[in-house]
Amino acid sequence: MTATSSTRDRIVETARLLFWEHGYEATSLADVAEKSHARSGSLYHFFRTKEELLLAVLDRYVNLLWPIVIEPVFSRVTDPIERVFGILDGYRQGLVYTGCAHGCPIGNLALEVCDDLPRAREKIAKNFEGWRGWIRKCLDEAKDRFPANVNREQLAVFVLTVMEGAVMQARAHQNLEPYDASVAQLRDYINRLLAEGAQRSKSTIQ
Amino acid sequence: MTATSSTRDRIVETARLLFWEHGYEATSLADVAEKSHARSGSLYHFFRTKEELLLAVLDRYVNLLWPIVIEPVFSRVTDPIERVFGILDGYRQGLVYTGCAHGCPIGNLALEVCDDLPRAREKIAKNFEGWRGWIRKCLDEAKDRFPANVNREQLAVFVLTVMEGAVMQARAHQNLEPYDASVAQLRDYINRLLAEGAQRSKSTIQ
Amino acid sequence: MTATSSTRDRIVETARLLFWEHGYEATSLADVAEKSHARSGSLYHFFRTKEELLLAVLDRYVNLLWPIVIEPVFSRVTDPIERVFGILDGYRQGLVYTGCAHGCPIGNLALEVCDDLPRAREKIAKNFEGWRGWIRKCLDEAKDRFPANVNREQLAVFVLTVMEGAVMQARAHQNLEPYDASVAQLRDYINRLLAEGAQRSKSTIQ
Amino acid sequence: MTATSSTRDRIVETARLLFWEHGYEATSLADVAEKSHARSGSLYHFFRTKEELLLAVLDRYVNLLWPIVIEPVFSRVTDPIERVFGILDGYRQGLVYTGCAHGCPIGNLALEVCDDLPRAREKIAKNFEGWRGWIRKCLDEAKDRFPANVNREQLAVFVLTVMEGAVMQARAHQNLEPYDASVAQLRDYINRLLAEGAQRSKSTIQ
DNA sequence: TATGAATGAGTCTTCATTCAT
DNA sequence: CATGAATGAAGACTCATTCAT
Structure with a gap:
């Protein structure tokens, strides 16, 4: 297991980097x-x-999500909303x-x-679910600061959407x-939600 | 000349479709x-x-933007905000x-x-600029309905960001x-901006 | 004829240079x-x-022999033996x-x-004959300075041989x-012939 | 390893023959x-x-020099000068x-x-050095039969020059x-050197 | 378990040449 | 005369994959 799996790991890691740099086909x-x-x-x-x-690489990404992407942010930031933007900032640093x-x-x-490799598509979806899950968790933790009717699942999707679309551009x-610009707009949106949420809290407390 | 250019056009159009379906490398x-x-x-x-x-295909996309993407929406919808969501709905129909x-x-x-073909990257950016330009134009037409401090250029970028990130997921x-979900969130955001803008108008009138 | 032949000439001249630089196949x-x-x-x-x-290029080389290769040397040098070495020096300058x-x-x-294009081979041979002819002419002019039994035709071939083999190395x-080094050896050989020729002359005169 | 290397050898040998017959490009x-x-x-x-x-082919030529070109002559001829002409005769037989x-x-x-493939050029030079080395060795063995001031290195170059130029024509x-004709001239030249060398020996002995 | 030789379809691209205009 | 579109065979080279050892 030791020597073998280290060889295997090396292969997966190498493939991961090459797929990242040049794409799968290339x-x-x-x-x-x-x-x-x-x-x-x-x-x-x-x-x-x-x-x-490729499937192994995608599994690896699932496993790397917490230690490489999420944990560093969470250990540095405690406020759940700021954790979301911390994740977005992590991607910014990558750029x-x-x-x-x-x-x-x-x-x-x-x-x-996605079109051509259905099994890879599933694992990609699972990766996205992982990301969305962590963001959703943050939003849930800040649940009381949002207006009552906010759909936090949709909002988590939206955060991921913004991240991917912003990276692309x-x-x-x-x-x-x-x-x-995209993150600023997202921040503005969430600020507005929080502002309304704050008003609700106030009136509730009163 | 006709027969000649039609051959060229046929090649470009075929390549356009294949690149769309399978990607460039594949x-x-x-x-x-x-x-x-x-x-x-x-x-x-x-x-x-x-x-x-590929460059010819990307040029073709620039040329197709108005007749295929924008014009059909604009001829059907007149309200500038709805035109933006009309464009988003057009992509939804594509999906x-x-x-x-x-x-x-x-x-x-x-x-x-983007990484490997710099000249293609430029033309891709130009395509995005085309899309953003039309969205920006819509937002500018609705200028007075937004709060004064809204950055409409950033907002146009944001719309494109949402579209691309949403398609990906x-x-x-x-x-x-x-x-x-992503479009709904964008709609909510813009509604909130418009709501605040409406208040501003009211107070201004007063 | 004018415009046409100038186009033709341009093509031949271009081909001549490219064949020279990269070879025929390349x-x-x-x-x-x-x-x-x-x-x-x-x-x-x-x-x-x-x-x-290629045949046209080879014809061109036949035509260029006198004005480009031979005449410049002959106009500068008069001694027939030195003309031979002048031609060799011309090739040295080319190197x-x-x-x-x-x-x-x-x-x-x-x-x-040579192996694959028989008609080209003939014209190449004709080019060599041209070169050899001029060298032979020089040697003939110096006829009396050589020993009587010198085969000047063979010697002309030999000069060309030395030139080509020396360029190759x-x-x-x-x-x-x-x-x-090769030209120096050829010079030594011819000097020895001339030295013996001079003795003959002397004894003949005596 | 045997089967493997034999495949490689077969490829190199085949390439060697085809490059010889048709050239590299063709x-x-x-x-x-x-x-x-x-x-x-x-x-x-x-x-x-x-x-x-091509580089492998050129390496092969280096390796073949002794067993195919030199050894057959050396085993048949012992006089060093005749060995040189034996090598030249070997090429004649090839023609x-x-x-x-x-x-x-x-x-x-x-x-x-030479112009386009620098690494090949180096190996070609090395081949020529191999040939020149053997000729030089012969000349060195006959050192005492030449005049004292004969530059045997230059003379070895000259022999190779004559061989290549003569083959070309x-x-x-x-x-x-x-x-x-070219070989006859070379023979005449060397005979003259040897004749002078013989005189020197004579006078030395005296 | 691990290897490297072998495979043959496939890659993009270039070739000398033809042909209709 | 002149052109540029069109051709299709061939070019060097890469590919993911197989297989015997």
Whole structure:
């Protein structure tokens, strides 16, 4: 398990990065093998097809969500609303880091392979559900600060929507402005919801 | 000239559809040639590389924006705010039509080729600018119904952001719900802006 | 004739240079057309095949021999033996000029196409005959300075042999040394012949 | 390993022959694959590019020099001067064998690829060095029979020069005469050197 | 378990050439 | 005369995958 799984892990990690940088189609298994220091044939011990390697990568993303994306924010920020924007800021930092190049790996794969690889599509959906779940959790924690009729599930979807759409435009323009503009609008929207929620609380208390 | 340019057009249109359905990498020029009833070598009479064909496709999208996307909505709807949601509804119909399969062709290409093909990236940005321009125009027409401090340019970016992010999730879940949820949230936000704007007008009149 | 033949000349001259720089096979007619500012189809008005273009180039070399190679030397040098070495020095200058890159255009084509293009081979042979003819002429003029039994025809062949073999090694080593060494040896040989010839003259006179 | 390396060897040997017969550019890898009974893709298991295959061929020529070219002459001839002319005669036999068709494989490649493939150029130079080395060795062994001031390194270069230039003309004229003429001249030159060398010995002994 | 040789369909692209205008 | 569209075979090379060891 040790040596083997470390080889397997190396392959998955290499594939993850290459799929992120170049996309699924544009990444060749020869590249994966070379960059992971595995032999060409060895790849097929762990993954019977390229698609199965992709599935493993998508599973990895599910597993990385908490330790890489969520936990760092949660450990730094406690306010649930700010945690949501902390997550959005984490993606912003990713854009800064890559010079607006690679964007969101899940979003990339979503648009590239959804039609053709149904099993990958399911795992992509599961990734999105993971993200949405954490955001939903934050919103639920701030439940009392929102107006009563706010649909927090829809709002969580919306946050994810904004994040992905904003990343896309930032990449297309190679510029953070569309990202910042989108997040600013989202902030304005949520502020308005919180403002109304605050009024409700006040009147309720009174 | 007619026959000639029609061959070229046929190639571009075929490539447009294939890039939309399968993406840029997954589309082979052999497919493009066959489906456009051109011989393999003829392709290179018009386009020196696959990338140049992509550029022609992206130019075509710029040209199609008004007649295919905008005009049908504008001829049906007159209220500028409703025109924005009319455009969003047009994309929804596209999702219905393809069973949430292909999504936004520009968005797809944005995430797939932005990093690797700089010239394509520029044309993708130009496409986004086209969309944003029409939305901005609608928002400007409704200028007086918004609060004074609304940043309509940011808001136009935000609309596009929502559209693209919503399409992505709809595809990933093969389900319109995330799309409808996102548009509903956007509608709520804009309603709140309009409500505040209406108050401003009232007070101004007073 | 004027406009037409100038187009034709441009094509031939362009092909000549490209064949010289890259060889016959590695030169594409598309390159020739582009660099000669001729349209792709136009080429076939003047030359029915690529081979015929090569034949025209080889004819051109026959025509250029006197004005470009021989005349400049003959106008500068009068001694027939020194004219031979002047021609060799002309080729040396060509090597210097191209950094030992392209070498002798006839020699290049000789080794590349002799086997496959019989008509070209004939014209290449004719080119060599032209060179050999001028060298032979020089040697004949110096007839009395050589020993009586010198075979001047063989010696002319030998001079050409040395030139071509020396150019080849200079190119392979990207270095003039093998060229200079070969010419030095040839010079030594001819000096020895002339020394013996001088003795003969002396004894004859006596 | 045996079966494996034999496949590789077969490919190299096939390429060697085809490059010799048709040149580098005019040889297609499809031909190489077919004639070596390898599948098209297999070629790239061993050689990443056509150029690398050429490099392997040139390495092979280095290895073949002794067993194919030098050893047969050395085992038949003992006099060092005659060994030099034995090598030249070996090339003559090659011309006879191919009807003055293919010539010297190294010389062919030298003129065809020197400019464009720097790594090949180096190996071609190394081949020439190999040849020159053996000739030099012969001349060194006959050191005492030459005049004291003979530059044997230059003379070795000269022998190679004559061989290559003579082969070229033989091919161009499809006739052994230029070859024989050139070798005869070289023989005459060396005879004169040896004659002078013999005189020196005589006077030295005296 | 792991490997690397082997595969052959497929990639984009270039080629010399033809043909209708 | 001249052109540029059209051709289709062929080019080098890559692909995901298989298989014997």
